[in-house]
Amino acid sequence: MQxxxxxxxELAPEFGIMAGRWSQYSGLSAMPFGAMWCMIPPGGxxxxxCHPEAELVMVMQGTLHVQxxxxxEVAPAxxxxxxxxxEEHVLVNPSGQNPAVTLSIYWLPEDTSGPAPTATAGTxx
Amino acid sequence: MQxxxxxxxELAPEFGIMAGRWSQYSGLSAMPFGAMWCMIPPGGxxxxxCHPEAELVMVMQGTLHVQxxxxxEVAPAxxxxxxxxxEEHVLVNPSGQNPAVTLSIYWLPEDTSGPAPTATAGTxx
Numbered sequence: 001m002q003x004x005x006x007x008x009x010e011l012a013p014e015f016g017i018m019a020g021r022w023s024q025y026s027g028l029s030a031m032p033f034g035a036m037w038c039m040i041p042p043g044g045x046x047x048x049x050c051h052p053e054a055e056l057v058m059v060m061q062g063t064l065h066v067q068x069x070x071x072x073e074v075a076p077a078x079x080x081x082x083x084x085x086x087e088e089h090v091l092v093n094p095s096g097q098n099p100a101v102t103l104s105i106y107w108l109p110e111d112t113s114g115p116a117p118t119a120t121a122g123t124x125x
Numbered sequence: 126m127q128x129x130x131x132x133x134x135e136l137a138p139e140f141g142i143m144a145g146r147w148s149q150y151s152g153l154s155a156m157p158f159g160a161m162w163c164m165i166p167p168g169g170x171x172x173x174x175c176h177p178e179a180e181l182v183m184v185m186q187g188t189l190h191v192q193x194x195x196x197x198e199v200a201p202a203x204x205x206x207x208x209x210x211x212e213e214h215v216l217v218n219p220s221g222q223n224p225a226v227t228l229s230i231y232w233l234p235e236d237t238s239g240p241a242p243t244a245t246a247g248t249x250x
Contacts, residue, residue: 001191001193001194001198001209001214002206002207003200003206004204004207005203005204007203028207029207029209031181031232032232032235033158058183060183061202061203066126066128069126073126077203078185078202080228081128082126082129082154083126103183105230107157110155110157
């Protein structure tokens with residue numbers, strides 16, 4: 001069991017916000033996705049981001065406004081936001097006082113033109 | 126963009142708690158892990174669980190006590206708890222009043238005896 005908290009993580013400026021990539025944790029077993037903490041300061045917002053990876057943004061603290069696909073959705077703590085591959089998105093923290101924290105995980109969608117994928121791990125649990 | 130909230134999910138009794146498997150969501154693109162919401166009622170706890178999948182438990186609401194490996198750790202909302210493959214664990218909600226909600230994702234660790242894995246997706250983002 002490993003306990004991981006954004007408050008104890010090393011964060012660095014990236015994407016216009018503060019990011020804490022999980023590559024900083026030594027000894028984590030391999031995971032089929034990349035992961036990072038994102039801290040959006042009060043009144044702050046990320047740069048517009050767009051990448052080939054699909055991304056699942058879990059709002060762990062505060063409330064975010066997530067802009068994507070011409071829409072803006074309110075995502076309070078406890079919400080998960082799934083962004084498709086190449087979907088442009090911006091994370092906005094509308095609070096004047098409180099930071100917002102997410103855990104974002106991301107993965108390259110499988111190439112569906114090849115043989116059947118083998119990495120549908122865990123779906124039978 | 127898809128907004129996913131445990132409060133709008135269908136939950137059913139499983140593992141001694143209430144679970145909301147993400148297989149209920151139609152149209153989600155494939156993900157390299159399984160996912161489910163878990164709601165542990167006030168004063169409740171899960172059954173002892175043990176499975177070959179590694180599991181990342183993200184505490185989305187409330188506070189959990191996570192028992193694993195002979196230890197008990199306090200995991201307030203915002204915490205991520207990584208459990209190894211076959212690590213026995215119990216999720217305890219010590220609150221007398223408030224439910225605790227997690228998002229748990231899980232995957233089968235890759236077989237490291239074969240050729241180099243190709244599913245290190247997203248780590249270069």
